[in-house]
Amino acid sequence: MRFLLAALPVLVTTSAWAEPRQLLVLADMLGGDASEAEPISRAIRDRASSFLEIEVVSPDGPGVPMFAAEARRCGSDVQCVRERLLEAGVDHVLRVLANTSVAPAMVSLQLVSLSTSARTRLEMVEDTRRAPEIAAQASSEMLGALGFEIGGRLEVEVVPADAKVKISSGELVMETTSTLLKPGTYSVAAERDGYLPKSVQAKVGSGAIERVSLRLEQERSWTSNPLVWVGAGVVVVGGVVAAVLLASGPKSYELCQTSDPALCE
Numbered sequence: 503m504r505f506l507l508a509a510l511p512v513l514v515t516t517s518a519w520a521e522p523r524q525l526l527v528l529a530d531m532l533g534g535d536a537s538e539a540e541p542i543s544r545a546i547r548d549r550a551s552s553f554l555e556i557e558v559v560s561p562d563g564p565g566v567p568m569f570a571a572e573a574r575r576c577g578s579d580v581q582c583v584r585e586r587l588l589e590a591g592v593d594h595v596l597r598v599l600a601n602t603s604v605a606p607a608m609v610s611l612q613l614v615s616l617s618t619s620a621r622t623r624l625e626m627v628e629d630t631r632r633a634p635e636i637a638a639q640a641s642s643e644m645l646g647a648l649g650f651e652i653g654g655r656l657e658v659e660v661v662p663a664d665a666k667v668k669i670s671s672g673e674l675v676m677e678t679t680s681t682l683l684k685p686g687t688y689s690v691a692a693e694r695d696g697y698l699p700k701s702v703q704a705k706v707g708s709g710a711i712e713r714v715s716l717r718l719e720q721e722r723s724w725t726s727n728p729l730v731w732v733g734a735g736v737v738v739v740g741g742v743v744a745a746v747l748l749a750s751g752p753k754s755y756e757l758c759q760t761s762d763p764a765l766c767e
Contacts, residue, residue, distance in 0.1 A: 523593040525550055525645070526559040528570055529637075534602030538633070542600055542609070545634035546641045553642065553682065553709050554650045559592060573597070583614045593617070594648075596641055602630045609637045613644050621647070642709060653682045654706035658690055661717045665694035692716040 527550075529543035543561070551558045559566060569590045576582035587595060599610045607627040614620045625640050627633045646652045658667050658679040669676045671688045685708045691701035697718035704714045 523555075523650075524557045524559050524591075525594045525596060526566070526569070526590075526592050527561070527596045527598065527641075528573060529598040529600070530574070532599050532601040532608075533604060534600065534607070534630075538600065538602055538630075539598075541634045542598055542637045545638040546596065546598065549638040549642050549709075550645065552655055552711075553652050554645055555653065555682075556594075556645070556650055565590065578612075580614055580620045584616060587614065587616050594645075596644075598637060598641075600633060600637070602627075602633065607633060609633055609640070611637065611640055611644060613641075613648070615648065618648060651684065652708045654685050654708055655711045656681055656683055656688060656690070656704055656706050657711060657713050658692075659713065659715045660692045661715075662694060662697070665692045665697065665716075665718055667692050667716075690714050690716065692718060694718060696721055 527543050527546050529539040529546070531539045547558050547561075550556055561570075569586060569592075573583050573586045573595060576586065583595060583597075587593070594613060594615045597612045597614070599612075601608045607630045609625040609627055611623045611625070612620060613622075621644055623640055623644055625636050627636050642652060656669060658669070660667055660679065666677060667679050668691045669678060669681065669683075669688050670691070671686060683706050685706055687703055687705050689701055690704050691699065693699040697720055700716050700718055702714060702716065704712050706712050
């Protein structure tokens, strides 16, 4: 049986693996409230799907509950878990056991893979509220040690919302507003008809989210510039004034030399 994989954007760099790898997270509580397992599992899945070149198997996918039950019955038998992985067509399973009934709380992680030896890690958690965060960070580092590249996310907010956004670095050009990228510096440009284009540089860090905001300004034609109309008005007014001055200019008079005043009218 093969599982339905959750959709996931992949790093835009060339992977050393022929196909995307899959990860299933199984979280259980050894002590404490059973409901605390799901937040831990969700935090690990969210971080893996956000920053790693990996496909996270949906916990509700076809056949997943059956496989999870079989893998749990394997206990600490790594070979048993591997056999279940092979049957399911999954590359990796991360088993998480948490105990929040002790102080400090403990989170144990075991990563079992088809291709490498199993890895384990134990985290001590002083504040149980941080258990999901600490487990997610630890799992990311464990997967990174296996060769998974920990990328960063670039999210772009643009106004107007329908502007075209391009993210580029070297030969890479992508038209998107949210993506998983290899750590580095990228150019983010936005354009739209009727607006002035704009671009900025964004630095994407490993395991981090970089948010960029671009607000485009509308283009202005020369006829929309109020100064043009003010200038034109001055010319028109000036012309009228000049015409009035010419029309009402001083009249010339001739000296009339005669004894009859009527002849000088």
